[in-house]
Amino acid sequence: MKSFAPVLVVVGVIVALWYAAAVGMNAQWERDQAARAGSEIGWAEIVPKAMHQERPVLPAPHQVVAEFWKLTWGEEVAGRRGIVQSGSLSNRGLVLHAWVTLSATMLGFVIGSGFGILLAVGIVHNRAMDASVMPWAIASQTIPIVAIAPMIIVVLNSVGVAGLVPKAIIAAYLSFFPVVVGMVKGLRSPDGMQLDLLRTYNASAAQGLWKLRLPASMPYLFASLKVGVAASFVGTIVAELPLGGAGLGTRLLAGSYYGQTIQIWATLVVASLLAAGMVGVVGLVQSRVLARMGMAA
Amino acid sequence: MPDTVIEAKGVGLTFQTGDGPVHALKGVDLVIEKGDFVSFIGPSGCGKTTFLRCMAALETPTEGSLTVNGMSAEAARQARAYGYVFQAAGLYPWRTIGGNIRLPLEIMGFSKQEQAERVERVLELVDLKGFGKKYPWQLSGGMQQRASIARALAFDADILLMDEPFGALDEIVRDHLNEQLLALWARTEKTIAFVTHSIPEAVYLSTKIVVMSPRPGRIADVIESPLPRERPLDIRDSPEFIAVAHRVRDGLRAGHSYDD
Structure with missing residues (x-):
């Protein structure tokens, strides 16, 4: 219980600040409404009204929670198009969109980390790759993803690749980089003595990789994977913006087109829960793997 | 005539550094016979570890010839002719x-x-x-x-190369491990090359003590130990032991290793 108290205090402070900010930001609209009606209103009236607007500048927390509930549980269980009544996820609810984004993120993450690990192995074992690959990898990350994502999608569409894969490729584009950087560092982490030891056994480079470099790089790998999975998620959402169809990115864009701020915030809540969940899963796998390897983290 | 396991003739090793060449080893001649326990002793920078690494083909001498089991050190490494123990367990x-x-x-x-x-x-x-x-x-x-x-x-492997394996341990543990190492050597009949900077350790363990001195790293003295192969710990109080230790100390002094 002791450790819960500070967490609750911080959450309480954030919620209080949020309410204060919501009232402050939404107050002007209430004043404008009153002025248009030829009257004036005081704070006593503004405060409750500012917390229950239909299209607030900043929705109050309870509005976001209600919308989140409506678009997940409410939509799927009670809604006509929900999974209970129609047998498939509603395209108006957030569960379907979250699933679409999640699946593209996972695919992109797998492609990106796999590619990143391969690149890192190449960089560590090949002098030419060591000198030539890193600058390109860094350059690739300096290009704004919002600029390059639509182009990748257009190019892939023109060669007949559509749907999940283009999004996953953009997700991979963002997630390979932290994995490359972390894995190069990890694969080079064994010291001179450990490498000399393998030389005294006349071990091959492949044996050195499997028996020494890869196991030694595991803590580095997991640190990078946590960054990589979050980057992959951002990449997927950015890739969904120009695509249309389903996905959290599409929902965010639609929400901002139609001024549905509450819906945007509810979508953001889903997005952050997903991201936290994925990082959490990587962390769980990390502690399992490292514990099994006798390297409790 | 016992078999020669390691033979060094005029072995030298010069590192090229930014401040000019560094002569880590110069003119090292040494023969190690099968079953020998050879200790290399000397101050830091005398090249004792470097010479051990040359035997292991972890470094390549720039002069002279070095054979291990009758072949080049590199070929011996590829044939997995030795086991190497580093300063840290690793x-x-x-x-x-x-x-x-x-x-x-x-x-x-x-x-x-x-x-x-x-x-x-x-x-x-x-x-x-x-x-x-x-x-x-x-x-x-x-x-x-x-x-x-x-x-x-x-x-x-028939050869055991040990680079200050007990250097990081306290004296009580070190005494114990020295005793165990001797027992192990007697049981396995390996040829052991052992780097140390402890005089009692070198004298207690070795059949042959190679005293080295720095700048450039070279051999100052080679002492064939008169002690029997069977050595209880208290042999270290015997006059023979003290005489050998004394000669090692003299050798170190003659190498001007205490000048600075």
Whole structure:
């Protein structure tokens, strides 16, 4: 219980600040409404009204929670198009969109980390790759993803690749980089003595990789994977913006087109829960793997 | 006439550095016979570790000739002619003690069954029976170093190269390990080259003591020990022991190693 108290205090402070900010930001609209009606209103009236607007500048927390509930549980269980009544996820609810984004993120993450690990192995074992690959990898990350994502999608569409894969490729584009950087560092982490030891056994480079470099790089790998999975998620959402169809990115864009701020915030809540969940899963796998390897983290 | 295991003729090694060449070794002549226990002693920078690394083909001499088991050091390394024990145990933290000892066996392609047999055998040899399933962090420093010796013994190389293996341990543990090392040497009949900077350790262990001096690294004296092969710890109080230790100290002094 002791450790819960500070967490609750911080959450309480954030919620209080949020309410204060919501009232402050939404107050002007209430004043404008009153002025248009030829009257004036005081704070006593503004405060409750500012917390229950239909299209607030900043929705109050309870509005976001209600919308989140409506678009997940409410939509799927009670809604006509929900999974209970129609047998498939509603395209108006957030569960379907979250699933679409999640699946593209996972695919992109797998492609990106796999590619990143391969690149890192190449960089560590090949002098030419060591000198030539890193600058390109860094350059690739300096290009704004919002600029390059639509182009990748257009190019892939023109060669007949559509749907999940283009999004996953953009997700991979963002997630390979932290994995490359972390894995190069990890694969080079064994010291001179450990490498000399393998030389005294006349071990091959492949044996050195499997028996020494890869196991030694595991803590580095997991640190990078946590960054990589979050980057992959951002990449997927950015890739969904120009695509249309389903996905959290599409929902965010639609929400901002139609001024549905509450819906945007509810979508953001889903997005952050997903991201936290994925990082959490990587962390769980990390502690399992490292514990099994006798390297409790 | 015993077999010659290691033969160095005029071995020299010069490192090219930014501040000009550094002569790590110069004109080293030495013969190590089968079954010898040879200690290399001298101050830091005298090239004793460098010479050991040359024997292991971890460094390549720039002058002279060095043969191990009648072939070049490089060929001997490829033939896995020696086991090498480093200053630190250097056990892989993600492998158990047994797993660490199995490492060279896996690399050299021993069968699973033979791996298990050999791990058991060398664990017993270094008095770590029953510790095979423990992880390195569960063992003391001395036990870890013994495990690393077991790892070097596991594939039955005839030569054991040891680079200050007990340097980081306290004196009580070190005495104990010295005694065990002698017993192990008697049982396995290996040829051992042992780098140290402890005079009592060198005299207690060796059949031959090579005193080295720095700048450039060279051999100042080679002492054939008159002590018997059977050595209880209290032999260190005997007049013969003290006489040898004295000669080692003289050799170190003659190498001007105490000038600075």
